[in-house]
Amino acid sequence: MIRSTHRLAGTIFGIMTLVPLLFAQQPATQNSGAVLKIQTDTSVAQVSPSLYGLMTEEINHSYDGGIYAELIRNRAFQDNLNHPDHWRILRDGDARASMMIDKSTGPSTALTSSLKLTVQRADNDNPAGIVNNGYWGIPLRPNTTYVGSFYAKVDHDSSGPVTMSLVNNNTGAVIATASVPTLASQWKQYKVALQTGQIAASSSNHLVLTVAQQGTVWFSLVSLFPPTYDNTPNGNRIDLMEKLAAMHPAFLRLPGGNYLEGDHIAERYRWKQTLGPLVDRPSHPSPWGYRSSDGLGLLEFLEWCQDLHMQPVLAVYAGYSMAQEHVTPGPELAPYVQSALDEIEYVSGGPETKWGAVRAKDGHPAPFPLTYVEVGNEDEFDKSGSYDARFAQFYDAIKKTYPKLQVIATAPVKRRTPDVIDDHFYRTAQEFFEDTHHYDKTDRKGPKIFVGEWATREGSPTPDMGAALADAAWLTGLERNSDIVIMSSYAPLFINVNPGASQWVPDLIGYDALQSYGSPSYYAQVMFSSHIGNEVPASTLSGAPQLMFTSVTRDTSKRMLYVKVVNASSKAQSLEIQLTGKDKPAGTAALTTLGGHSTAETNSLADPTRIVPVQSDINDVSSDWRHAIPPYSIQVIDVTLQ
Ligand code: AHR
Numbered sequence: 001m002i003r004s005t006h007r008l009a010g011t012i013f014g015i016m017t018l019v020p021l022l023f024a025q026q027p028a029t030q031n032s033g034a035v036l037k038i039q040t041d042t043s044v045a046q047v048s049p050s051l052y053g054l055m056t057e058e059i060n061h062s063y064d065g066g067i068y069a070e071l072i073r074n075r076a077f078q079d080n081l082n083h084p085d086h087w088r089i090l091r092d093g094d095a096r097a098s099m100m101i102d103k104s105t106g107p108s109t110a111l112t113s114s115l116k117l118t119v120q121r122a123d124n125d126n127p128a129g130i131v132n133n134g135y136w137g138i139p140l141r142p143n144t145t146y147v148g149s150f151y152a153k154v155d156h157d158s159s160g161p162v163t164m165s166l167v168n169n170n171t172g173a174v175i176a177t178a179s180v181p182t183l184a185s186q187w188k189q190y191k192v193a194l195q196t197g198q199i200a201a202s203s204s205n206h207l208v209l210t211v212a213q214q215g216t217v218w219f220s221l222v223s224l225f226p227p228t229y230d231n232t233p234n235g236n237r238i239d240l241m242e243k244l245a246a247m248h249p250a251f252l253r254l255p256g257g258n259y260l261e262g263d264h265i266a267e268r269y270r271w272k273q274t275l276g277p278l279v280d281r282p283s284h285p286s287p288w289g290y291r292s293s294d295g296l297g298l299l300e301f302l303e304w305c306q307d308l309h310m311q312p313v314l315a316v317y318a319g320y321s322m323a324q325e326h327v328t329p330g331p332e333l334a335p336y337v338q339s340a341l342d343e344i345e346y347v348s349g350g351p352e353t354k355w356g357a358v359r360a361k362d363g364h365p366a367p368f369p370l371t372y373v374e375v376g377n378e379d380e381f382d383k384s385g386s387y388d389a390r391f392a393q394f395y396d397a398i399k400k401t402y403p404k405l406q407v408i409a410t411a412p413v414k415r416r417t418p419d420v421i422d423d424h425f426y427r428t429a430q431e432f433f434e435d436t437h438h439y440d441k442t443d444r445k446g447p448k449i450f451v452g453e454w455a456t457r458e459g460s461p462t463p464d465m466g467a468a469l470a471d472a473a474w475l476t477g478l479e480r481n482s483d484i485v486i487m488s489s490y491a492p493l494f495i496n497v498n499p500g501a502s503q504w505v506p507d508l509i510g511y512d513a514l515q516s517y518g519s520p521s522y523y524a525q526v527m528f529s530s531h532i533g534n535e536v537p538a539s540t541l542s543g544a545p546q547l548m549f550t551s552v553t554r555d556t557s558k559r560m561l562y563v564k565v566v567n568a569s570s571k572a573q574s575l576e577i578q579l580t581g582k583d584k585p586a587g588t589a590a591l592t593t594l595g596g597h598s599t600a601e602t603n604s605l606a607d608p609t610r611i612v613p614v615q616s617d618i619n620d621v622s623s624d625w626r627h628a629i630p631p632y633s634i635q636v637i638d639v640t641l642q
Helices: 240-244 298-307 334-348 354-361 387-401 427-432 465-480 518-531
Strands: 002-007 029-041 086-091 097-101 115-121 128-132 145-154 162-169 174-180 188-193 205-211 215-225 253-254 311-316 372-375 406-409 420-427 448-456 485-490 494-497 509-511 517-518 538-542 548-555 560-567 573-582 585-595 614-618 625-629 633-641
Touching: 029 548, 029 560, 086 097, 097 128, 115 128, 145 162, 162 188, 174 188, 174 518, 205 215, 240 509, 240 517, 253 298, 253 485, 298 311, 311 334, 334 354, 334 372, 334 387, 372 387, 372 448, 387 406, 406 448, 420 427, 420 465, 420 625, 448 465, 465 485, 465 518, 465 548, 465 560, 465 633, 494 518, 517 518, 518 585, 518 633, 538 548, 548 573, 560 625, 625 633
Parallel strands: 029 573, 253 311, 311 372, 372 406, 406 420, 420 448, 448 485, 494 509
Antiparallel strands: 002 614, 029 538, 086 128, 097 115, 115 215, 128 205, 145 188, 145 215, 162 174, 162 205, 509 517, 548 560, 560 633, 573 625, 585 614, 585 633
16 A cells, blocks of 8 residues: 655755655556566576666767757867858947958867957947857856856957857846956967856857957867866766766766767777867767767766766777778778777776876876777678677787776677677567567577667657656566676667757757756666666566566665566556565565656656656555556565565
């Protein structure tokens, strides 16, 4: 019997408000005859401690315009070398000015072009300048300090000032402003602090750089950062990091995905070009139709891992790009293999090693823990059939230098036995419902399994309740088999929901410049990963209706049993739960429920907490009790064992 119900959404993010919910009014329950028998004191498998993790890549503005906190779009004017995309000219009053890309000068060997602003006439009352609207707006919050910076040079010494301002789109009000008094004729970086006052939080703002006199100014790397997660410079957006932290991820698969491979070999992810000062990063075209700033580079990925206590699952470029281009195995592939070895050393080598020293110079002397290296991505799409030989070449080199590293293959191979195989599943809800036993019979002597990308592709832009039910059903199968399925990660993780920002739906977490929300599937995954334990006890589900799924795990040190049930049908169902074994239930249990009224129901920016976990207690837990499962619901029952 359910004793009380509370909304849980707040507690996930540390807010303790408990709002009573109408969930307590259960609809009539069908006695399905389903029985879940659990032998509480047995263990048929260990739960993989790394079962739940994250997959990430630059897609749907996941980094630029997403988790990477930079607010200025096309900050280094590299998106289009013929036009300053996402910038416009400002001419107040009778100011006269023009702007263009200048390919002849830039602040570094990586950024060899810049924006040239030519001002024929301007004064304090009639300034001229350039304007950036950010990634679908610039989010500003009250009483907050923003760090502005830019590289610039002028056509004669002591020209200035240049003023950076944050301006409301609707009212024209200047929300924050700061000036650099003089500029030099050589490239130099300038920094300002921009402080907001008592404003309402809004993303209807733009950035303006203005001058008030005649002359020419070249700009590059115009940047604006809000406070970041853990106050990390060049860091990540706080709300998105908090949402990820609530998932308790064990790993981050990086940097892709298609993003690793690029459409062409020349457009592959070149990790060495993502290191060091931002001015030394040239940026690169991504396969998802826009250029990546690489502000979130390899070290930033690793710091992201560190912040959330995850290990990187390092995917190395393996000589295949998606326009059916591949590097011939053998001597031609050798430099790519060496690059992967260098990358592994950058991540995990001591500061005395060549690439560990580079990492130390970049600000992180301590090596990062590394267990898994993945060779390529979805190499079954390489129609040349070269992956078998490419994988063998990478495998041998990695194992020779790093015998303890676990090497993941992305497609079936014959010449070597990979430690782990990466399987991907993009499915309909029905397909997942029918395949929850996918790994039940997998050969336990073969490679371990990493379900590196999976999702029910229903709902847009984020999965709806129906997708969450299928996702949860799928996860019950992964949990039951987590002796062989050692890792899993939903994909894609992020979507900027603004029109034109995305290339793939659905995605787990949605956001615009100011706000974010978790989909029902996000909350299902939070529930599963927060209640996992370390062992799978023996359990059998019999007499269950078609759309009922279960998984049982236990935490031996906490003496907790976690019973997960999914009822994907439109009818409430009853489930008899029988506990046998010497570990007896203590009498009460905590119940977490994620439920919807229909499969189409969902969360959105406008209604971010429509479907969230609700917590209640069950006070009649015994060795044989009948539990009612609401329609369209996912539940986790925490049974304390005596
Ligand atoms: O998750 C989106 C894409 O799906 C990934 O980039 C790729 O690996 C897969 O095909």
